[in-house]
Amino acid sequence: MEAPLFTYTLRLADNALVLGHRLSEWCGHGPMLEEDLALANMALDCIGQARNFYTYAGEMEGKGRSEDDLAYLRDCADFTNILLVERPRGDFAFTILRQFLYSAFMHPFFEQLSASKDERLAAIAAKAEKEMAYHLRHSAEWVIRLGDGTEGSAARLSEALADLWPFTGEMFEVDAAERALIEAGVAVDPASIRPLWLETVDRVFADALITRPKDVWMQSGGRRGEHSEHLGHLLADLQFMQRAYPGSVW
Amino acid sequence: MYAQALNVAEQATHDDPEKLARFQARIDAEEKIEPNDWMPEGYRRTLVRQVSQHAHSEIVGMLPEGNWITRAPSLKRKAALLAKVQDEGGHGLYLYSAAETLGVSREELVEQLHSGKAKYSSIFNYPTPSWADMGMIGWLVDGAAIMNQIPLCRTSFGPYARAMIRICKEESFHQRQGYEIVMTLARGTPAQKKMAQESLNRWWWPALMMFGPSDAASQHSDQNMKWKIKRFSNDALRQKFIDATVPQGHFLGLTFPDPDLKFNEATGHWDHGEIDWAEFNRVVKGEGPCNRERIKARIKAHEDGAWVREAALAFAAKRAARKAAAKIAAE
Numbered sequence: 179m180e181a182p183l184f185t186y187t188l189r190l191a192d193n194a195l196v197l198g199h200r201l202s203e204w205c206g207h208g209p210m211l212e213e214d215l216a217l218a219n220m221a222l223d224c225i226g227q228a229r230n231f232y233t234y235a236g237e238m239e240g241k242g243r244s245e246d247d248l249a250y251l252r253d254c255a256d257f258t259n260i261l262l263v264e265r266p267r268g269d270f271a272f273t274i275l276r277q278f279l280y281s282a283f284m285h286p287f288f289e290q291l292s293a294s295k296d297e298r299l300a301a302i303a304a305k306a307e308k309e310m311a312y313h314l315r316h317s318a319e320w321v322i323r324l325g326d327g328t329e330g331s332a333a334r335l336s337e338a339l340a341d342l343w344p345f346t347g348e349m350f351e352v353d354a355a356e357r358a359l360i361e362a363g364v365a366v367d368p369a370s371i372r373p374l375w376l377e378t379v380d381r382v383f384a385d386a387l388i389t390r391p392k393d394v395w396m397q398s399g400g401r402r403g404e405h406s407e408h409l410g411h412l413l414a415d416l417q418f419m420q421r422a423y424p425g426s427v428w
Numbered sequence: 429m430y431a432q433a434l435n436v437a438e439q440a441t442h443d444d445p446e447k448l449a450r451f452q453a454r455i456d457a458e459e460k461i462e463p464n465d466w467m468p469e470g471y472r473r474t475l476v477r478q479v480s481q482h483a484h485s486e487i488v489g490m491l492p493e494g495n496w497i498t499r500a501p502s503l504k505r506k507a508a509l510l511a512k513v514q515d516e517g518g519h520g521l522y523l524y525s526a527a528e529t530l531g532v533s534r535e536e537l538v539e540q541l542h543s544g545k546a547k548y549s550s551i552f553n554y555p556t557p558s559w560a561d562m563g564m565i566g567w568l569v570d571g572a573a574i575m576n577q578i579p580l581c582r583t584s585f586g587p588y589a590r591a592m593i594r595i596c597k598e599e600s601f602h603q604r605q606g607y608e609i610v611m612t613l614a615r616g617t618p619a620q621k622k623m624a625q626e627s628l629n630r631w632w633w634p635a636l637m638m639f640g641p642s643d644a645a646s647q648h649s650d651q652n653m654k655w656k657i658k659r660f661s662n663d664a665l666r667q668k669f670i671d672a673t674v675p676q677g678h679f680l681g682l683t684f685p686d687p688d689l690k691f692n693e694a695t696g697h698w699d700h701g702e703i704d705w706a707e708f709n710r711v712v713k714g715e716g717p718c719n720r721e722r723i724k725a726r727i728k729a730h731e732d733g734a735w736v737r738e739a740a741l742a743f744a745a746k747r748a749a750r751k752a753a754a755k756i757a758a759e
Contacts, residue, residue, distance in 0.1 A: 202506070205513050207725070209733025211487070211521055218514035221588035225507050231501070246502045270736050273739050326746060327739025334735070397662060419501035419559055428501040428560075 183354035184239050185258065186365055188248070189301065189401060191231030192259035196248055197280065198224030199416060200267045211252050216316060220277065223309040230302040238399045248419035254410050255403040262345035266401065267343040271324055271334035276342055278317035282378040283349045286371050295363040318382045325386025336388060347396025349375075353382070443468045455656050461483035463529035471655055475585050476530045477546075478657065479754035480537045483523035484547035486516045488722050492556040493565060501559060505609070509562060512602050520594045526587040542727050550708070551638050553716030560613055560627035566606015568628075568635040568673065575669045576601050576639070582642075584656040607676065615677045621681075628677065630684045636700070639666035645705070667697055670685075674698045 201221035208214030232245035262280065267273050288310055291303035324331040348366045352360065359365035383390060399405065419428070447466055454461065462468055471679065490513050500506035524534045540546035551569055556562070578601065580592040613624035638660040652658040677684055688701030710716065 185714055202497050203512050205497050205510060206490035206517075207729040207732075209729070210738035211517055211735070215517050215521070218510055219516070222507060222510055222514070225503060226544070229507070235592075249503055250647050272735065323743040324736075324739050327743040328735070330735050331739030331742075412667075415498045418499050423617070423619055426501075426620055428505055428612060
């Protein structure tokens, strides 16, 4: 079995990489030039976070795996990101609402992780926390604009919410390995973030004139390597060069 | 990135000769012309066209490189490529703003791009099937663009000149980054070397075409030179580019796809073979390998985003109305 801290760090890296990849798909195709730049900014933040976490995970593992080995040479079953981030980018309402739901969680999460007893995780989180504050502000503003914009934009936002909501539960899951890290003061207990997350969601949704769905079954599996059909296609794109030309330096 | 290839001077307009003389005196004295200054209509129109073509080139130029963002071969390359394409979007933004100071809106300019009325640099009508193309675009295309753009930092219209100073700094960085990608390939495995060579074979001639028709065939440069919108001839800039680039390629062990390329001891320059101007004209006219798909991709992004822009406007209007209502209620 892998060391808990390695698994924990890898999950953080996989979430950031897969979401960063999805955001990067918008580059050159955004709804307006300013938003094209903003989406690229958020993608760059996520990819940067992924690189930091992968590098640390590789060092901790001690088998000489680099950030690129971890990103490019693992298959679906070894990826541990939550299902939320691998959903295809959808329309702008989907992308921006996902960014909101994710950053409303990750901002307080990184804030807490920056006080981790593990210094490396704390340092990476301290930088990421500032980035997520921007993602949260930017995406929340858009959720409100779309919800309280036109009839069409409100309908798209509601549709995106119905699609995304069942994937939000996985953010709060904790397994035995993670429980031990939480108790050791290394990892963040997601349960402690839930009230704040709900408060943020409700506050922004109130302005966006939408309500959060109640009592839906929460999908789960990504953290254990059980993924949707979409991740394989994402990896086919992401990993193509490394798979086609193994062992090359780029 | 930009090619001056498409710049065509305006026909003479009927401006007040006295104002025209004063304007020319300012240009001759190297004074910058600012948006609120008097300027001949031809000068304004030439600039609107040139600056907007430049802006469009940045925006369309995001597409061929955007093609590799999701497939970049390492996380470092992925982040660098994404940041580079984002920079190009940023350049488009400053340049549209510079064009707007001349009294034309971004919406109008974008509409001209989509309708085919406005041109953009033809280089972006070539495809990027290989990762090596990301290196080649940086090294050759951005390299050629810098040759054109350094003189534009001193162009007579102030907002354009100032935008170019910032853009040139970023482009030089992109050019070095591109060369470094090519260098890594050239020093890599046989498959990587082959990738680099194959890409150079495809990009070399289109890069030379970026400087536009040869001086003998270009009839419209004189007025632009006199107004100091343009400062060097197409051929002079092209030669400068070739002289700088050929040794860089040879240093990497790459071969240029021009059997007539040789160093001329007498002139101190690299002589080159005949450029295929028929190809150039064909691609400018719209019959390049990607002309139709590039414009369609831009139109699709614009149309797909229409509902987002409408929602933002509707929200802004509602918020303004609510603020006004609250103010009345408070009074």
